Amino acid sequence: MSGDPEAAARWRALVYLSIGQLLAFSLWFSASAVLSTLAREWKLGDASSAALTIAVQVGFIVGTLASALANLPDVWSPRLLMVWSSVLGAVANGAVALWVDSLGPALALRFVTGVAMAGVYPPAMKIMATWFREGRGLAIGILIGALTVGSATPHLIRGITDLAWRPVLLVASALALVAALVVWALVAEGPNRFPSARFDVRMAGAVFWERGPRLACFGYLGHMWELYAMWAWIGAFLAASLAARGGGSYLGLNASAATFAVIAAGALGCWAGGLAADRYGRTALTMAAMAVSGLCAVATGFTFGADPVLTFAVALVWGVAVIADSAQFSTAVTELSPPAYVGTALTTQTCVGFALTTLTIWMIPPAVAALGWRRAFALLAIGPFLGVAAMWRLRGLPESLALAGGRR
Numbered sequence: 001m002s003g004d005p006e007a008a009a010r011w012r013a014l015v016y017l018s019i020g021q022l023l024a025f026s027l028w029f030s031a032s033a034v035l036s037t038l039a040r041e042w043k044l045g046d047a048s049s050a051a052l053t054i055a056v057q058v059g060f061i062v063g064t065l066a067s068a069l070a071n072l073p074d075v076w077s078p079r080l081l082m083v084w085s086s087v088l089g090a091v092a093n094g095a096v097a098l099w100v101d102s103l104g105p106a107l108a109l110r111f112v113t114g115v116a117m118a119g120v121y122p123p124a125m126k127i128m129a130t131w132f133r134e135g136r137g138l139a140i141g142i143l144i145g146a147l148t149v150g151s152a153t154p155h156l157i158r159g160i161t162d163l164a165w166r167p168v169l170l171v172a173s174a175l176a177l178v179a180a181l182v183v184w185a186l187v188a189e190g191p192n193r194f195p196s197a198r199f200d201v202r203m204a205g206a207v208f209w210e211r212g213p214r215l216a217c218f219g220y221l222g223h224m225w226e227l228y229a230m231w232a233w234i235g236a237f238l239a240a241s242l243a244a245r246g247g248g249s250y251l252g253l254n255a256s257a258a259t260f261a262v263i264a265a266g267a268l269g270c271w272a273g274g275l276a277a278d279r280y281g282r283t284a285l286t287m288a289a290m291a292v293s294g295l296c297a298v299a300t301g302f303t304f305g306a307d308p309v310l311t312f313a314v315a316l317v318w319g320v321a322v323i324a325d326s327a328q329f330s331t332a333v334t335e336l337s338p339p340a341y342v343g344t345a346l347t348t349q350t351c352v353g354f355a356l357t358t359l360t361i362w363m364i365p366p367a368v369a370a371l372g373w374r375r376a377f378a379l380l381a382i383g384p385f386l387g388v389a390a391m392w393r394l395r396g397l398p399e400s401l402a403l404a405g406g407r408r
Contacts, residue, residue, distance in 0.1 A: 059114020222387020
């Protein structure tokens with residue numbers, strides 16, 4: 001790398017961008033990581049507890065929809081969009097810690113946090129794409145790996161400290177402010193910038209016009225059906241599984257620390273998935289990852305109350321597989337969409353995918369009540385299996401030759 005200044009600059013940019021995204025996304029599950037405490041203090045039922053997680057999802061949906069309709073990632077500086085969105089998210093999340101004592105204001109502020117996250121994730125992907133033409137799958141994989149670790153960070157804070165819920169949220173806000181500083185000072189767009197775009201509201205739906213981007217988006221929807229519901233409830237599952245055995249630990253880890261390990265393990269999946277997709281093809285990797293994660297969604301529930309080593313092992317495999325394909329759907333959209341509106345296409349894809357997550361996050365608590373933990377997670381397998389069908393269809397089309405330099 002030292003002998004190639006251009007390559008060194010590319011990887012340096014990716015490192016800074018990944019650090020910024022990791023720190024900013026510590027906001028996402030900051031309330032979920034302390035949900036058991038909030039449920040006790042605020043006397044929340046299952047629906048209210050789920051609403052605290054879903055409020056962020058809904059805010060993200062509204063933020064991405066507004067961003068897509070206004071073409072914000074393509075007509076504004078994506079770097080500045082990331083900076084100010086990180087600041088907004090930090091302020092909204094910090095306000096919950098400092099001043100909120102009930103569900104209503106918390107829902108409103110968590111909604112704003114979700115809106116802010118819509119200004120971090122899609123612009124980061126666009127900035128990355130201006131640095132990487134070759135190896136884009138690996139680069140986006142690393143970027144989403146950073147998002148994965150960032151999302152898991154509040155569980156780590158909770159698992160290794162005795163902090164009350166308010167300091168946990170404040171630490172997450174502080175990390176997001178550091179993210180804004182990192183992006184402001186160290187991140188820049190690369191030499192392969194996309195053409196400038198004019199505002200065109202019709203481009204918000206362009207990702208669904210052509211069959212190539214449309215099928216990639218359908219594959220992404222299958223992936224998203226599973227992903228955030230797994231992330232949102234795997235901690236509750238791991239805690240309940242230990243309780244069903246009368247106590248214990250996951251190789252010395254409490255449930256919160258084990259949850260961090262399971263979610264953060266996805267960073268390895270993102271890295272390995274990016275390498276595999278660039279070498280063997282986008283559709284090949286996404287189909288394999290969704291097949292494994294769908295099987296894990298079925299298998300994990302049946303380890304409930306079993307030996308914690310077995311439960312933890314299966315959950316770790318699920319944590320790796322469930323996110324290994326995520327970057328490749330976004331990469332496919334950058335390769336299949338009109339160049340001037342790549343940012344808008346990514347934002348639309350993300351908006352629709354996160355809209356679907358609100359259904360599955362809300363679905364799990366009543367499914368647990370009706371079916372028990374052993375069967376509830378199996379409902380999440382529906383999405384990845386349908387996603388495999390969509391990507392198989394894309395693989396057979398000539399448009400797929402635009403993926404990964406012809407490696408479908």
